[in-house]
Amino acid sequence: MTTATTRAAREFRGSHTDGRSPEELREIVSHWGAELELAPAEVIIEWAAATFGERFCITSSMGDAVLAHLAEKVVPGVDVVFLDTGYHFVETIGTRDAVQATMNVNLISITPVQTVAEQDAEHGPELYKRDPDLCCALRKVKPLADSLARYDAWATGLRRAETHNRVIAPVIGWDAKKQKVKVSPIARWSDEQVERYIAENGVLVNPLVYDGYPSIGCAPCTRRVAPGEDPRSGRWAGTNKTECGIHS
Numbered sequence: 312m313t314t315a316t317t318r319a320a321r322e323f324r325g326s327h328t329d330g331r332s333p334e335e336l337r338e339i340v341s342h343w344g345a346e347l348e349l350a351p352a353e354v355i356i357e358w359a360a361a362t363f364g365e366r367f368c369i370t371s372s373m374g375d376a377v378l379a380h381l382a383e384k385v386v387p388g389v390d391v392v393f394l395d396t397g398y399h400f401v402e403t404i405g406t407r408d409a410v411q412a413t414m415n416v417n418l419i420s421i422t423p424v425q426t427v428a429e430q431d432a433e434h435g436p437e438l439y440k441r442d443p444d445l446c447c448a449l450r451k452v453k454p455l456a457d458s459l460a461r462y463d464a465w466a467t468g469l470r471r472a473e474t475h476n477r478v479i480a481p482v483i484g485w486d487a488k489k490q491k492v493k494v495s496p497i498a499r500w501s502d503e504q505v506e507r508y509i510a511e512n513g514v515l516v517n518p519l520v521y522d523g524y525p526s527i528g529c530a531p532c533t534r535r536v537a538p539g540e541d542p543r544s545g546r547w548a549g550t551n552k553t554e555c556g557i558h559s
């Protein structure tokens with residue numbers, strides 16, 4: 312941990328159980344964003360936990376448990392939010408269950424307002440084929456926004472190396488749509504860094520990653536990719552859609 316970032320964490324340490332205003336949160340982003348840009352992932356998470364207390368969570372799509380593993384070391388019992396869309400691969404649900412059973416985190420599974428059957432009844436079956444943006448809005452974007460209401464800051468596993476669209480993902484950023492601080496502790500990590508961290512720490516990984524699915528979303532909207540292909544080309548393949556809307 313660097314001296315500067317240790318000081319940053321100490322200056323904000325304390326209980327912050329009440330939410331801050333958007334202006335206060337934006338001020339935190341502008342004050343600390345540059346200083347933490349090059350900090351190690353653990354330091355960034357420690358700073359976020361010290362700054363936001365119980366109003367900080369991490370999110371995970373259960374492709375792997377790298378972010379949860381980093382977080383449990385410095386914030387034991389940290390809230391880990393998982394969006395259970397009702398369309399996940401069984402391997403993804405299994406990874407979530409393994410994280411819950413073996414890690415020192417508070418796993419929170421969020422479900423949409425409607426079950427898949429209820430959505431089918433209202434919008435017709437296989438909405439993801441006809442209107443994936445609406446399906447994602449109903450099953451991902453709104454449930455996440457609702458669940459984040461109790462937090463001031465959320466951490467994601469976004470990495471700039473994943474797609475060109477994510478090149479600008481800041482380590483500490485302002486999520487204007489959600490009016491939250493968005494923390495991406497491993498934004499600067501390369502694929503090799505992720506693989507090394509997993510190997511050295513025995514981190515849980517969704518078995519589909521080793522079966523041709525480097526990027527894993529809902530089963531109907533995710534296909535295998537060939538070696539050398541863009542890892543995210545298997546998401547919503549054959550459409551112009553590249554993101555679910557959570558990060559826009």
Ligand code: SF4
Nearest residue numbers: 439443446447529532
């Ligand atoms: S990824 Fe596909 S199935 Fe999942 S919410 Fe989006 S459109 Fe629906």
